[in-house]
Amino acid sequence: MGLSTKYEPKIVTGDAGYVLEDVPHLSDYISNLPTYPNPLQDNPAYSVVKQYFVNVDDTVAQKIVVHKTSPRGIHLRRAGPRQKVYFESDEVHACIVTCGGLCPGLNTVIREIVCGLNYMYGVKRILGIEGGYKGFYARNTIPLTPKVVNDIHKRGGTILGTSRGGHDTSKIVDSIQDRGINQVYIIGGDGTQKGASVIYEEIKRRGLKVAVAGIPKTIDNDIPVIDKSFGFDTAVEEAQRAINAAHVEAESVENGIGVVKLMGRYSGFIAMYATLASRDVDCCLIPESPFYLEGPGGLFEYMEKRLKENGHMIIVMAEGAGQELLSESMHTMDQQDASGNKLLQDVGLWISESIKDHFTKKRKMIINLKYIDPTYMIRAVPGNASDNVYCTLLAHSVVHGAFAGYTGFTVGPVNGRHAYIPFHRVTEKQNKVVITDRMWARLLSSTNQPSFLKPKDITVSKREKEPPTQLLDGENCTDDRKPVSKELVT
Numbered sequence: 001m002g003l004s005t006k007y008e009p010k011i012v013t014g015d016a017g018y019v020l021e022d023v024p025h026l027s028d029y030i031s032n033l034p035t036y037p038n039p040l041q042d043n044p045a046y047s048v049v050k051q052y053f054v055n056v057d058d059t060v061a062q063k064i065v066v067h068k069t070s071p072r073g074i075h076l077r078r079a080g081p082r083q084k085v086y087f088e089s090d091e092v093h094a095c096i097v098t099c100g101g102l103c104p105g106l107n108t109v110i111r112e113i114v115c116g117l118n119y120m121y122g123v124k125r126i127l128g129i130e131g132g133y134k135g136f137y138a139r140n141t142i143p144l145t146p147k148v149v150n151d152i153h154k155r156g157g158t159i160l161g162t163s164r165g166g167h168d169t170s171k172i173v174d175s176i177q178d179r180g181i182n183q184v185y186i187i188g189g190d191g192t193q194k195g196a197s198v199i200y201e202e203i204k205r206r207g208l209k210v211a212v213a214g215i216p217k218t219i220d221n222d223i224p225v226i227d228k229s230f231g232f233d234t235a236v237e238e239a240q241r242a243i244n245a246a247h248v249e250a251e252s253v254e255n256g257i258g259v260v261k262l263m264g265r266y267s268g269f270i271a272m273y274a275t276l277a278s279r280d281v282d283c284c285l286i287p288e289s290p291f292y293l294e295g296p297g298g299l300f301e302y303m304e305k306r307l308k309e310n311g312h313m314i315i316v317m318a319e320g321a322g323q324e325l326l327s328e329s330m331h332t333m334d335q336q337d338a339s340g341n342k343l344l345q346d347v348g349l350w351i352s353e354s355i356k357d358h359f360t361k362k363r364k365m366i367i368n369l370k371y372i373d374p375t376y377m378i379r380a381v382p383g384n385a386s387d388n389v390y391c392t393l394l395a396h397s398v399v400h401g402a403f404a405g406y407t408g409f410t411v412g413p414v415n416g417r418h419a420y421i422p423f424h425r426v427t428e429k430q431n432k433v434v435i436t437d438r439m440w441a442r443l444l445s446s447t448n449q450p451s452f453l454k455p456k457d458i459t460v461s462k463r464e465k466e467p468p469t470q471l472l473d474g475e476n477c478t479d480d481r482k483p484v485s486k487e488l489v490t
């Protein structure tokens with residue numbers, strides 16, 4: 001897909017166990033780069049701010065719950081405007097690209113990068129690359145100005161278009177070089193950030209003064225290190241409409257069952273938060289928590305109990321839940337999308353058929369099942385108010401970082417403060433719901449659903465996966481397969 005790279009972390013240590021995992025800087029591979037005073041110091045809007053510039057030494061701790069004797073963990077460079085910048089306004093030729101699946105707030109990020117570059121740093125030349133990575137060499141570009149992007153935050157999707165696959169590193173960097181682009185803003189998920197990382201490596205190899213900056217996008221909230229991804233709140237909010245509809249339908253008929261399928265390929269955050277927010281959900285199924293249908297402790301037994309008690313029930317499931325059961329019963333072949341992501345089977349349809357089969361044929365019960373699949377509806381909407389503010393902060397942070405000469409980084413809030421994060425930290429693993437954390441316990445206690453775990457599994461999983469005392473800072477996993485323990489709210 002791309003040129004192979006070997007990433008070397010940039011670690012700075014200090015007194016009292018201080019460890020900074022820094023992001024690369026243009027001056028790491030280009031010597032004698034001139035610096036300039038930050039134009040923001042003459043900006044009337046910002047002149048009232050007492051301490052506007054971030055101190056060069058400011059860092060953000062990734063671990064905030066620590067014990068007397070525990071290590072302090074890794075720090076990341078704090079995002080924000082620097083006194084000295086490495087680009088002159090007239091010199092900058094920026095581009096923006098959006099890749100991967102849609103997510104509420106994409107247009108807001110584009111808008112705010114354009115406006116941030118223009119209003120804060122006086123940049124006039126900004127190009128939108130159409131249709132994702134392949135747009136660098138196979139599609140048109142759109143000149144972006146504050147006027148062009150003025151209203152786009154009110155629309156879902158991305159005005160630039162997006163795509164999967166088509167990442168050809170050499171062709172992309174050739175296009176960047178040929179067009180004289182020197183700031184590249186790349187908005188996308190885990191796949192996109194991997195792509196951005198190889199673009200950065202190739203640019204460094206060619207010795208170009210080009211800042212490569214990522215803005216993490218994932219509706220599934222599966223990107224680690226950052227507190228949460230933009231668009232997630234909007235998606236959870238939008239999912240309420242589908243759950244409400246399912247509830248109204250189910251309540252109105254005899255033994256009404258509502259099945260709602262939400263996005264969440266490998267991580268069930270949307271389903272978990274939508275369930276917790278709704279209070280109408282009786283069972284939430286996510287990829288991280290294997291379940292089974294038949295027999296004692298299984299889904300069907302629980303459903304029959306709920307129907308007897310309540311006359312109706314609602315199941316919310318993430319699209320990635322129960323995929324192993326599905327492939328067992330349907331003997332399907334693994335298929336992939338253009339980016340190499342596994343294509344999932346429709347678990348909502350499968351479970352709906354299995355439920356109907358069990359209750360009507362085997363249990364001879366009358367049931368009324370309605371399957372609601374709002375998956376694309378929850379990500380095609382514009383960002384809500386809080387996501388829009390969040391997108392603005394992300395966009396400003398990334399622009400400040402590129403102007404300060406940082407490169408090969410992505411940006412996001414870490415324990416409430418925006419930080420610059422090396423690409424490999426957000427691509428080396430996935431953020432997943434940890435079913436031995438308190439948040440999942442809250443969910444189980446709110447729905448009353450079975451955990452589908454046998455006491456033996458719980459003991460083994462506690463012994464194997466958890467540290468002796470719970471220090472939740474994403475340090476309990478080392479690769480893609482093991483989950484990062486992260487609670488959005490504690």
Ligand SMILES: Nc1ncnc2c1ncn2[C@@H]1O[C@H](COP(=O)(O)OP(=O)(O)O)[C@@H](O)[C@H]1O
Nearest residue numbers: 100101164165167188189190191192194195339
């Ligand atoms: N390992 C990788 N190296 C280079 N490019 C990648 C890699 N993985 C994905 N990409 C590219 O990133 C883009 C988006 O990836 P995809 O997985 O579809 O979405 P997302 O970024 O939202 O996870 C695609 O154009 C894809 O070709």
Ligand SMILES: O=P(O)(O)OC[C@H]1O[C@](O)(COP(=O)(O)O)[C@@H](O)[C@@H]1O
Nearest residue numbers: 100101189217218219220263264265
């Ligand atoms: O847009 P597609 O190709 O239909 O893919 C749908 C997938 O995209 C997502 O919305 C997000 O995936 P990415 O963020 O990795 O692009 C998943 O929840 C879903 O499985």
Ligand SMILES: [Mg+2]
Nearest residue numbers: 100189190191
């Ligand atoms: Mg992805």
